[in-house]
Amino acid sequence: AWADWALVSNQSALTFVSTKAGNIAEVHKFSSIKGQVTAKGAAIIEIDLISIDSAIPIRDERMxxxxxxxxxxPKAKIVADVSGVLKKSKSAAYVTASVPAQLQLHGQEQSITLELAVATLNDGQIMVSATQPTIVNASGFDLVAGIEKLREIxxxxxISHSVPVSFSLLFAPSPTKAH
Ligand code: UQ8
Incomplete structure (x- = not known):
């Protein structure tokens, strides 16, 4: 059965904005992310942190x-129950929802809220994007010392400790074992 979905990495984007010296904003992206959503609505996204792409190689290494x-x-992880969204998506091709999630990053775990727009496409693919950025505060993930180190170097x-994160993800149906 085509019950579950897998993230299509090369059609998905996860970006954040850093702000330095008060008024210089820069977009950074992660080029390698993985993810899956089960038919029951268990969603897991894994970010390969080594895949940070800040457009400056020496800065990538330092980050x-x-x-x-x-x-x-090595990885950040997002875990969420999206069963409610999947249910809504059965009766409408486009839905929005506020979804609580757990973010594991740098050895810390925090609850976050994702503001999602979910579009069901013709071939069973699902497009998930954020209707508003999620703000990550470095202090909640023990990342303040690291930001300050980058600032000094x-x-x-x-460098702002508060970072807006955006995403646009494509999921494609994936065959699962019959049970
Ligand atoms: C079907 C269905 C509904 C599915 C839904 C599935 C689901 C659950 C989806 C969720 C999707 C999802 C992926 C959600 C994302 C959730 C979040 C919030 C993820 C977090 C991502 C993350 C790891 C964010 C990073 C956080 C953070 C605090 C980063 C700090 C970044 C900063 C501030 C960097 C500073 C960079 C900088 C300015 C450096 C200075 C610098 C240096 C050092 C340098 O060397 C250099 O070059 C010489 C520079 O240039 C001159 C520099 O500027």
Whole structure:
């Protein structure tokens, strides 16, 4: 049965915005993410933190080493129950929903709320995007020291500890074992 969905990595985007020196905003992305949603609505997304792409290779290395500490914490994980959204999606091709989720990042776990727009496409694919960014506060994930280290290395007066995250994800039906 075509019961479950798998994230189509090369058709999905996960980005965040950093702000430095008060008024310089820059977009960063993660090029490798994985994910799946079961027919029952258990959603898991895994972000390969080493895949950080800030458009400056030396900065990517510094973010891996000093911010995310990828040797110790290689992945971030988002877990959510989207059964309610899947149910709504059966009767409407486009729905929006506020969905609580757990975010595991840098050895810490926090509850977050995702504001989702879910579009069901013709071939059973599902497009999930954020109707508003999710703000990640570095302090909740023990990331303040890492940001301050990056600030010092780059000789910057400030880097914001509050980071808006956006995403647009494509899920495709995947065959599952019959049970
Ligand atoms: C079917 C259905 C409904 C499915 C739904 C499924 C579902 C559950 C979907 C959820 C999807 C999802 C993926 C949600 C995302 C959730 C979130 C919130 C994920 C978090 C992602 C994450 C890990 C975010 C990062 C967080 C964070 C606090 C980052 C800090 C970044 C900062 C502030 C970096 C600073 C960069 C900077 C300015 C460095 C300075 C700098 C340096 C060091 C440098 O070397 C250099 O070059 C020489 C520079 O340039 C000159 C520099 O600027």
């Amino acid at each position: 891996q080493k000093f911010l995310f500490e990828t040797a110790k914490f 780059a000789g910057l007066p400030a």
